[in-house]
Amino acid sequence: MNVEIPMEIHSDEKGYLDRQCPNENCLFEFKVNMQDWEDKVSDDEVHCPLCGQIAPSDSWYTYEQLDAMQEIATNWARNYTLGEIDKMFGSLARSTRNNKYIKITYKRNRPVTFVNNPIGAKEEWNLDITCEKCGTRYSVIGSAYFCPCCGYNSASNVFDNSMNTITKMVQSLDEMKATLTDQFDMDTAEAMCRSMLENSFGQVVSAFQKFAQCKFKEISGIEKRVNDFQMVDKGSQYFRNETGSGYEAFLSSDELIRMKLYFQRRHIIEHNTGIVDQKYIDNSGDNDYSVGQRIVVKTCEALDLITIIKKLSSGICTLI
Incomplete structure (x- = not known):
């Protein structure tokens, strides 16, 4: 039935x-x-x-x-x-x-x-x-x-969600450290929060490079390697050749310098555990560190990188 x-x-x-x-x-x-x-x-x-x-x-x-x-x-x-x-x-x-x-x-x-x-x-x-x-x-x-x-x-929605999540994570590190101290101990909490802060550089760069790759494809119909957009000058040149506007159209010269520095620091953190080598010095021009030292990421630097990348992404969206 x-x-x-x-x-x-x-x-x-x-x-x-x-x-x-x-x-x-x-x-x-x-x-x-x-x-x-x-x-x-x-x-x-x-x-x-x-x-x-x-x-x-x-x-x-x-x-x-x-x-x-x-x-x-x-x-x-x-x-x-x-x-x-x-x-x-x-x-x-x-x-x-x-x-x-x-x-x-x-x-x-x-x-x-x-x-x-x-x-x-x-x-x-x-x-x-x-x-x-x-x-x-x-x-x-x-x-x-x-x-x-x-x-x-949607590259824009995914990027916006990622940036909002990273921003809130960075802004909440002090509260997370207090919670982790209660759950574990002070040393463990400090190490975990430092790791999250350092990883925020990589998360921002990963979110941006995927966003930039998708937006460039929308504009040009050409799919570039996603890793090409880890290199600030190379990514900027792609957009400049296609639209007449590179990153300098949306960022000040000082913001571009800081963006390049943060991207280089992200690279050394991910690929050399943050230990400075001569190649990093040559590529970044970073005078704050010597060979053998370790990069120290500050909360204000992570938030500055996020602000720069949000500003640049908003500009890129106007090219479409």
Whole structure:
């Protein structure tokens, strides 16, 4: 017997529908505007905003929605089964009412009321995103890399999310150090926070080089090696040759000098554990260190690098 039980899933107060990635290694939860889910999103292809998993639209129910649907189906089945039992034995009891040899009595089950309540939604979230390509509106906690409707990977959104995360991490190091000191000890907390601060240089450079590569491809149709944009002069020349504007169009000469210095420091931190060698001195012109010393990253320098890169990225976006 095939039975269809209509079930209604409500959106949150902003009109967004709860969804969850079916990839067991991801299970990322997100929301899609209900109207866009119905009008724009394909039945055959939905993309996870975090991992990029592609699956049909009926694969994206959250665990809470599936549990609610299971409960509704179970209640319907229990109600239906008891009703059928009442019919069968009630009829049998009536048929033997005047039989002097066999008499069957049947006490009817307590009626069960089947209530098909709509399935609710989680509270609305703060981060709402509109796809630059197809206009689909969706909401996430944390970061998103793909549009759930068309799968478009927005270099600008990914970059902005990355920079915001790095900025908050750097600004929160003192609070994190206090928490880590309570959990471990002062020495461990200091080492962990210093490592996070040093790694912030690499995180900023990685975010920028991917952003710059994607933006240059959008402008020129040419895909350059992502590592080319680790080299400030080379990346600037690419944009200058294609658009007439290099990095100097958006940064002051002093900001460009500091950007190059920070990029060189990032390189020596990642590839030589921060120990200064002659090649670093020759490439950077850094007079603050001698060969054999170790680079010390300051919070103000990390925030300065973030400010410079945000300013430059805003300028690059105007070239498109």
